[in-house]
Amino acid sequence: MKKQRILTPSFFLILLFFIFSCSEDDGYGTFTLQLNHTVEGEPVEIEQLKYSSHAGHTYSVVNLKYYLSNIVLHDKEGGSFSYNNVHLRDIHDPSTEEIVMEDVPDGTFTSLSFTFGLDETINVDGGLENTIENINMEWPIPGDQGYHYMKFEGRYDSLNTGVIRSFNVHTGATMGNQNYINVTIPFPEIALESNSWMIDLNMDLHEWLHNPNVFDFVNNERIMMKQSAQELLKANGATVFSIKSVNEN
């Protein structure tokens, strides 16, 4: 009995503290971006020489790696939630498929924005954490700095002659041009109420090659120091991403 008398008032105070510090007004939820890839709307099939480019080539997808950064969720009151990590997606690595944004304050969210690639504050030598994966994305061209924004690699049948060649659509900053792309995509209102939502963020690889500029592999074999090709791809990048669906988990 003595022990109980001593402890009870203390535990009562602690209980009150927790009750008042966890009111429903301060709820938090989770947004997960699932990074998927298509060619003309169909899920990418690796190493299948079956896609047709507007330049007249049959092509396949072999490798795809790219950075997304400055990821922000916007609510309808003009507020926002920023995800502060840079994400490297590798189509061969399932562990990179999702970006999980936890502790997002409840609200009504209406759009997503991000940078495809890395802006000038990050895209400098040593701008990213020195992981083996980031080092493999370095852009070591003498005179330039930073990292590849994207490595999109595959094979193509040049004008269907039966001669298979390869292409490297490698984007990044060169000759003083940053070339990253700021993307904003609206989505149907999501009322985050301490729950979890999944956003299917899709990259359609075919868009890189034709809309609005036709990208011809033949003329663009080595583009890391070719700003005209980088600009062409930057323009095409405006329509590459879309949100296919939003679903409550």
Add this chain to the structure above:
Amino acid sequence: MKKELVFLLGIIIFSLSVGCGKDEDPQPEPGPGWTYDPTPFDLVYPDNFPIMILDDDNLLTEEGVSLGRMLYYDKLLHPEGEMACADCHQQTLSFSSGDAVLPHINLGWNRTFLWNGKITGNLEDIMKFEVEEFFETDVSKFNEHDIYPELFYNAFGVENITTSEISKAISQFVRTLNSFDNRFDRIFRTDGGEVFSDSELSGYDIFFTEKGDCFHCHGGVLFTDNLFHNNGLDVNPSENGLSEITGNPLDLGKFKTPTLRNIALTAPYMHDGRYETLEEVIDFYSEGLEVSSTIDPLMKQANRGGIHLTEQEKADLLAFLKMLTDNTFVTNPEFASPF
């Protein structure tokens, strides 16, 4: 109220002190002078290197590294006492051996090992493979040895030596075999006052632009991406490479990218040692590429046979590659035989 809080605090502190207290009654050491109180090893490498991959169960200690060095040079690892690690991995050859073994250099940043990627994991995993399957080490020779039991006890606190401790010790030593002091390193460190020769600078430009396009596989401070590629050696590879391990036909002819650090010391070249000199290797990339269904897309000039360098450009690229020789590494007495 105040007394209650003090009482509560006392209970918490007492609980913590009991839970975290040191053993008041340590076991006696198993041998005279044996002591298991290892000293952490101060592993130093440049800031621009990635964080080394460590095994939390095998953090480096002075005792562990020293023991690993002995094991590396001791033929006792072999059941008949015929060979040691150092017979195939000689320091003067950047821990390679004049055949096609991958050199033991900067391996602490690897997650896959051997040309075909047979072993995936930490250094401990590849060393356990070497001890158990390559050497087929007889651990009783270590347990019955005059000095090893004490050294293993001092390093790992064990009285019964197993292949696990042998692998761990060798891994610790190999994690110290790091090269970061060649001419290229010193130029970019800007503290040595060294500069490129004209030929080296031209070679550097070939290497790090898409003219030579060496950097996509051999770039970064490690001069390897630690990945697997079919670099266009054969139309029909006689060795399957990575596909032998994965079973995936798309991996046919893919082999581990070797580091180019100390490449001038590690002839012969390629997984099968088909090229004796770096000149032959440069000729291959310049004019000798073969197209196959799994050739890496990075080999984008393969349809023309290669990158087609002039003789001067080949000489420049060779001059650059020779900059990657680290004489400090191959003469470091701390890496040499302790016997």
